[in-house]
Amino acid sequence: MYDAQPMSRPMVVSPERAGSRPLVQVLHDWIVTVDHKKLGVMYFSYGILFLVIGGVEASIMRAQLAVANNHLVSPETFNRLFTMHGTTMIFFAAMPIVFGFANYLMPLMIGARDMAFPRLNAWSFWMSALGGIILYFSFIGGSGLYGAGTAPDVGWFAYAPLTSPAFSVGHSTDYWIIGILVSGFGSIGTALNVLTTILCMRCPGMKLYRMPLFAWMNTVMAVLVLVAIGPLTAAQIMLLIDRYLGGHFFDTQAGGSAVIWMHFFWIFGHPEVYILVLPAFAIVSEVIPVFSRKPIFGYSIMVAATVSIGFISLGVWAHHMFTVGMTSYANAFFVASTAAIAVPTGIKIFNWLGTMWGGKIRYSVAMMFCVGFLCQFLIAGLTGIMLSAAPFDWQLGNSYFVVAHFHYVILGGIVMAVFAGVYYWFPKVTGKMLSETLGKWHFWLFVIGFHLTFDFMHIPGLLGMPRRIYTYDASRGWEIWNLIVSIGVIFQVLGILFWVVNLIITFYKGKKTGNDPWDAWTLEWSTTSPPPDYNFATIPVVRSRRPLWDSKHPEDPDWKYE
Amino acid sequence: MCSRSANCGRQNSTGQSQPVKGPAKWALQCAALLCFLAIVSGASASSFAGGPSSTPSIFNPASTPAHDIYHLSLFVIAICLGIFLVVFSLIVYAAVKFRARVSDDGREPPQIYGSNQVELAWTVIPILIVVVLFLAAARVIHAVEDARFPADAIEVTAVGHQFWWEFQYPGYGFITANVLHVPVSDPNHPRPTHITLLSADTDHSFWVPQLAGKIDLIPNRKNEMWIDPHDLGTYVGQCAQYCGVEHAKMLLTVDVQSPEEFERWTQQQKSPAMVSDQVAAGRQVFESNACVNCHTVTGTGANGKFGPDLTHLMSRTTIAAGAATNTQDNLRLWVKEPDAIKPGALMPAMQLEERDVDALVAYLMSLQ
Numbered sequence: 006m007y008d009a010q011p012m013s014r015p016m017v018v019s020p021e022r023a024g025s026r027p028l029v030q031v032l033h034d035w036i037v038t039v040d041h042k043k044l045g046v047m048y049f050s051y052g053i054l055f056l057v058i059g060g061v062e063a064s065i066m067r068a069q070l071a072v073a074n075n076h077l078v079s080p081e082t083f084n085r086l087f088t089m090h091g092t093t094m095i096f097f098a099a100m101p102i103v104f105g106f107a108n109y110l111m112p113l114m115i116g117a118r119d120m121a122f123p124r125l126n127a128w129s130f131w132m133s134a135l136g137g138i139i140l141y142f143s144f145i146g147g148s149g150l151y152g153a154g155t156a157p158d159v160g161w162f163a164y165a166p167l168t169s170p171a172f173s174v175g176h177s178t179d180y181w182i183i184g185i186l187v188s189g190f191g192s193i194g195t196a197l198n199v200l201t202t203i204l205c206m207r208c209p210g211m212k213l214y215r216m217p218l219f220a221w222m223n224t225v226m227a228v229l230v231l232v233a234i235g236p237l238t239a240a241q242i243m244l245l246i247d248r249y250l251g252g253h254f255f256d257t258q259a260g261g262s263a264v265i266w267m268h269f270f271w272i273f274g275h276p277e278v279y280i281l282v283l284p285a286f287a288i289v290s291e292v293i294p295v296f297s298r299k300p301i302f303g304y305s306i307m308v309a310a311t312v313s314i315g316f317i318s319l320g321v322w323a324h325h326m327f328t329v330g331m332t333s334y335a336n337a338f339f340v341a342s343t344a345a346i347a348v349p350t351g352i353k354i355f356n357w358l359g360t361m362w363g364g365k366i367r368y369s370v371a372m373m374f375c376v377g378f379l380c381q382f383l384i385a386g387l388t389g390i391m392l393s394a395a396p397f398d399w400q401l402g403n404s405y406f407v408v409a410h411f412h413y414v415i416l417g418g419i420v421m422a423v424f425a426g427v428y429y430w431f432p433k434v435t436g437k438m439l440s441e442t443l444g445k446w447h448f449w450l451f452v453i454g455f456h457l458t459f460d461f462m463h464i465p466g467l468l469g470m471p472r473r474i475y476t477y478d479a480s481r482g483w484e485i486w487n488l489i490v491s492i493g494v495i496f497q498v499l500g501i502l503f504w505v506v507n508l509i510i511t512f513y514k515g516k517k518t519g520n521d522p523w524d525a526w527t528l529e530w531s532t533t534s535p536p537p538d539y540n541f542a543t544i545p546v547v548r549s550r551r552p553l554w555d556s557k558h559p560e561d562p563d564w565k566y567e
Numbered sequence: 568m569c570s571r572s573a574n575c576g577r578q579n580s581t582g583q584s585q586p587v588k589g590p591a592k593w594a595l596q597c598a599a600l601l602c603f604l605a606i607v608s609g610a611s612a613s614s615f616a617g618g619p620s621s622t623p624s625i626f627n628p629a630s631t632p633a634h635d636i637y638h639l640s641l642f643v644i645a646i647c648l649g650i651f652l653v654v655f656s657l658i659v660y661a662a663v664k665f666r667a668r669v670s671d672d673g674r675e676p677p678q679i680y681g682s683n684q685v686e687l688a689w690t691v692i693p694i695l696i697v698v699v700l701f702l703a704a705a706r707v708i709h710a711v712e713d714a715r716f717p718a719d720a721i722e723v724t725a726v727g728h729q730f731w732w733e734f735q736y737p738g739y740g741f742i743t744a745n746v747l748h749v750p751v752s753d754p755n756h757p758r759p760t761h762i763t764l765l766s767a768d769t770d771h772s773f774w775v776p777q778l779a780g781k782i783d784l785i786p787n788r789k790n791e792m793w794i795d796p797h798d799l800g801t802y803v804g805q806c807a808q809y810c811g812v813e814h815a816k817m818l819l820t821v822d823v824q825s826p827e828e829f830e831r832w833t834q835q836q837k838s839p840a841m842v843s844d845q846v847a848a849g850r851q852v853f854e855s856n857a858c859v860n861c862h863t864v865t866g867t868g869a870n871g872k873f874g875p876d877l878t879h880l881m882s883r884t885t886i887a888a889g890a891a892t893n894t895q896d897n898l899r900l901w902v903k904e905p906d907a908i909k910p911g912a913l914m915p916a917m918q919l920e921e922r923d924v925d926a927l928v929a930y931l932m933s934l935q
Contacts, residue, residue, distance in 0.1 A: 079910060080812050080813060080815065080910055080911050081812055081910075081911065084809075084811075084812065084814075158812075160809045164769075164770050164808070164809070165770075166768070166769055166770075166786060167769050167770070167809070167810070167811065172768070172769060172811065257785075257786035257787045258786070260787065261787070262787065262788075263770060263785050263786055263787065263788070264785060264788060297665070297676075298667075298675050298676050299676060299677075299678060299679060300678055300679075300680055302679065302680070302681050302682075303680075303681035303682070303685075303686050304680065304681065305681075306681065306686045306690075328772060328780070328781050328782055328783050328807075328808075329782075329783045329785060329788075329790075330764075330782055330783065330785070330788070330790035330791070332712070333708045333709055333712040333713050336708050336712070337701075337704070337705045337708055337709075340701055340704045340705065340708070341697075341701050344697040344700050344701055344704075345697055347693060347697060348690065348693045348694055348697060351689065351693045352686070352689060352690060352693075354654065355654075355685075355689040356681075356686075358654075358657055358658060358661055359679075359681070359682075359685065361661040361662065361665055362661050362665060363665060363676055363677060363679060364665050364676050365665065365666075365667040365668075365671060365675075365676045366661075366662065366665050366666045366667060367667050368666065368667075376658070376662050379658050380655065380658055383651065383654055383655060383658070384651065387647040387650060387651055388647075390643065390646075390647055390700065391640070391643050391644065391647055393700075393704075394639060394640075394643050394700060394703070394704040394707075395704055395708050396635065396636045396639050396640075396704060396707040396708060396711060396780060397636060397639060397640045397643055397704075398780075399636060399711075399779070399780020399781055399782070400625040400633075400636055400640070400776060400780045400781070401625070402781065402807075403772060403774075403781065403807045403808060404807065467624060467625055467626065468622050468623065468624045468625075469622065469623030469624060469625065469774070469776040469803075469804065471772075471774065471805060471806070471807040472809075473809040473814060473815075474805075474814060474815035475815045476815050476816075477815065480621045481621065481622055481623070481803075482621065482622035483622075558675075563678075566680065567680075
């Protein structure tokens with residue numbers, strides 16, 4: 006039976022440290038740590054750092070495109086900007102952030118004292134960090150010793166043969182290859198760790214069917230990482246062989262295949278979308294129930310939908326390749342598989358809605374972001390349906406419509422969920438509540454900016470504007486839409502500023518809060534805020550999916566009904 | 568249905584309860600809806616123009632493949648808009664209706680765990696919608712990809728280069744660049760143009776939205792597409808697959824002509840280059856410099872294949888794949904300093920003396 010007050014008997018594992026210590030010692034603690042909470046925070050902070058860098062790159066591009074025939078940046082610079090923006094955001098912002106959540110919360114949510122392999126955990130983080138550093142070192146070393154530095158300019162999916170030595174001289178592409186290769190090792194390590202932790206370290210009583218949905222969705226995420234990163238790593242190694250050992254895998258001038266690279270890349274690239282979005286679903290699946298004051302609607306169906314999303318996502322990759330001239334049968338197959346993934350995804354949206362239905366919804370900032378997520382992810386899904394119809398994609402593929410679509414998924418879906426998660430768990434991580442007032446400024450500015458930018462970004466795509474062009478002529482009629490899109494960026498930047506200020510002010514001066522400020526139900530809220538090194542003094546025992554509900558409502562516990 | 572009512576007052580642990588923001592939520596929802604409608608209306612604003620437009624909207628089709636896609640897209644958009652309105656209304660309703668009231672008694676709402684009937688409904692209905700969408704898409708895929716062509720279809724081979732288009736007319740035996748000329752196709756007696764797509768270097772994509780969806784030009788691979796424009800005029804598009812520095816200025820034009828005009832144009836293109844003694848000095852400059860390594864002028868020693876065929880340069884209205892109009896001043900600038908028009912273009916600055924530039928431009932202007 007779950008013990009409601011485990012913290013009444015604090016267990017001293019490490020001696021109480023003095024209040025203030027030298028900076029070197031603090032840094033040393035962080036650098037050598039194998040604690041999942043510290044690593045989680047480091048993953049997250051690292052991701053935020055790159056989120057800001059990628060955001061700056063995006064802002065420069067939007068300034069360039071705000072008016073027709075602009076000369077703010079050269080074409081070379083623009084091409085580097087979109088390559089670095091995409092690579093940074095996917096590999097060094099989004100992935101570290103979702104790994105950060107998994108790292109920090111997974112042991113706490115399943116009643117474990119750490120991840121299964123703490124040293125592997127630290128190693129994985131530092132590999133990911135190294136990858137980012139290598140990628141950005143290209144600014145200094147990209148052209149080799151004989152020239153000024155350049156970042157890679159091959160686009161984030163780096164289609165062959167642009168990456169071959171004939172078209173990419175110098176070393177900028179090598180930095181791109183090796184940076185991603187190295188961070189991929191880290192991702193695989195983290196995935197192994199998350200998976201093992203969930204499978205082997207659950208506290209007594211926490212059967213698989215009693216895990217929080219957060220754990221289920223991260224399980225599927227980890228499996229997808231293990232399956233999807235492999236082909237990417239293989240492709241990067243083949244590309245290195247092409248570039249340095251005279252291989253011809255993708256070297257079209259020597260008979261290699263450009264299309265094989267696309268297959269390798271997208272069989273990674275599409276599951277990658279779900280690697281990022283499943284942890285976002287995981288956050289939403291924890292936040293919505295707590296603020297609606299109801300358990301998640303259709304738990305088992307949610308699990309089934311998650312697993313089927315995992316499976317189907319491995320069979321849809323060639324919808325990124327509808328325009329490469331596949332046969333009508335191949336195109337039709339990928340239309341079917343891509344449209345099919347809408348079914349489990351739709352089920353999730355309906356179940357979140359079902360959770361809100363009949364509840365008593367408390368609109369704290371975390372919940373506001375979740376409702377924003379629901380609306381925006383709905384639209385992202387529907388534009389995805391449009392693109393899944395291959396002939397429609399023949400028009401819209403590689404246009405700004407696609408750019409708007411996947412930013413709707415990533416910013417409107419994943420990042421909104423991440424914001425919700427930060428407002429929800431920040432009191433657990435720091436013991437302090439983020440300001441709700443600043444949070445509302447953050448929410449409204451960001452949402453207004455998001456819609457100005459990405460709603461209107463669909464239109465130039467429908468009007469024939471391809472992506473990755475550094476300029477366009479005024480006669481095309483795209484200028485007004487691009488201007489609105491660029492104006493939206495200002496609001497998004499302001500929103501992010503409010504968020505960062507909120508984080509910093511709260512961290513230093515925020516008001517202290519209790520261990521369970523939201524009156525929540527999962528195990529992480531049963532320990533102190535911030536949790537001690539060992540997480541739980543006594544390992545909890547659970548009898549239902551909501552152990553804290555059981556302890557708060559002993560007269561009517563969940564386990565009677567599950 | 569497994570539900571129960573929890574008759575337990577909620578312990579308000581640390582005063583965290585949040586103010587209700589009903590009106591604010593409404594504002595969010597309405598803003599999102601307005602933006603979505605703005606997209607649809609904005610994008611369709613140019614769909615009533617008819618005929619060729621300088622804004623290549625996919626909602627203004629002028630050729631069978633583009634028409635087929637247009638009709639499919641209206642169908643798909645209608646379905647998605649319907650789904651959006653239903654689900655969005657439900658979200659708005661739930662978000663407003665079930666908000667915690669100021670007068671809340673602090674008790675937990677009934678704890679409901681799910682409902683198999685409801686789950687079944689919102690699984691089966693989406694599956695049916697997916698099946699319908701698949702069938703609609705498969706029909707258009709088949710119609711466009713597996714089309715048969717009449718014997719008198721025009722054959723063109725398009726070769727993508729960094730950063731321009733080569734158009735070969737094997738049936739006529741000439742090569743031109745950047746502007747694709749095709750005859751108009753009478754729907755009653757269709758005369759489509761069948762385009763074979765190749766690439767000389769990196770990936771490119773042929774996209775003229777009013778005429779057809781895009782298909783990539785990939786090295787070591789042969790792709791195909793077809794168009795049968797119904798209306799005369801000039802259709803614009805551009806490369807839609809990132810291909811290097813000047814991807815943005817790899818513009819594409821399709822000139823749809825009447826059958827007579829098209830025949831006249833092919834006759835003119837087939838003829839060898841004009842020879843004129845007045846521009847002999849320029850021709851001398853052209854043939855004694857690196858120009859001939861990359862450019863062809865039929866009937867002369869220049870037979871380079873790397874750059875556009877210049878035999879009938881002056882029959883084209885633009886240079887540098889649409890980056891500039893084909894005028895004397897621009898030709899001059901292009902020869903002297905290509906980066907001023909198209910930074911990153913593979914045409915080198917030729918470092919000629921002023922006198923030679925004058926002579927060369929005079930020669931180029933004679934290539935009618």
